Amino acid sequence: MRMWRNFVDLGAGLWTTLRQLGRISTVSYPEAPLNLPPRWRGRPTLTRDPDGDERCVACQLCSAVCPTRCIELQAGERADTRRYPLTFRINFSRCIYCGLCEEACPTLAIQLLDEFAFSKQHHADFIYEKDALLIDGTGKHPHYNFYRHSGVALGDKNKGEGINEKPPVNVRSNLP
Ligand code: SF4
Numbered sequence: 001m002r003m004w005r006n007f008v009d010l011g012a013g014l015w016t017t018l019r020q021l022g023r024i025s026t027v028s029y030p031e032a033p034l035n036l037p038p039r040w041r042g043r044p045t046l047t048r049d050p051d052g053d054e055r056c057v058a059c060q061l062c063s064a065v066c067p068t069r070c071i072e073l074q075a076g077e078r079a080d081t082r083r084y085p086l087t088f089r090i091n092f093s094r095c096i097y098c099g100l101c102e103e104a105c106p107t108l109a110i111q112l113l114d115e116f117a118f119s120k121q122h123h124a125d126f127i128y129e130k131d132a133l134l135i136d137g138t139g140k141h142p143h144y145n146f147y148r149h150s151g152v153a154l155g156d157k158n159k160g161e162g163i164n165e166k167p168p169v170n171v172r173s174n175l176p
Pocket residue numbers: 044062065066067068069070071090094095096097098099100101102
């Protein structure tokens with residue numbers, strides 16, 4: 001009985017190997033690009049919204065959640081009261097590409113995009129400042145603009161005029 005069981009297990013293993021044989025493809029990287037899976041977690045990057053403004057509102061959530069404490073930033077405020085990071089630094093020699101910063105980010109600013117091939121000779125070169133982290137594109141979310149959804153008056157949008165936003169409630173009118 002035990003011998004048959006071993007044969008069945010062996011056959012199952014061989015069958016799995018045979019099924020994969022036809023699917024193997026060798027890519028001549030780096031000459032040919034790799035076909036990365038959609039949920040690939042590459043180097044964390046700061047993105048912009050579709051209007052070209054930086055998405056980050058310097059809330060510090062990514063820094064707080066990062067298990068290796070490799071994110072540091074300082075908040076600033078623009079004349080129109082919109083917050084942004086004055087400085088933003090990631091030490092990639094400590095980053096473990098866990099994606100928790102991306103999960104925590106309320107504005108979809110920080111995203112783990114495709115870049116994975118960046119080796120350096122010195123540890124200090126893995127420290128990226130904001131100018132190296134912030135890209136011109138929108139990353140994985142081409143249409144999302146946090147301030148179009150948030151309950152914040154900004155520029156041409158008053159409170160209650162955002163996407164799926166209800167007009168502000170007068171809390172005094174709710175009093176008994
Ligand atoms: S991917 Fe993980 S380790 Fe890297 S910066 Fe984000 S939270 Fe920190």
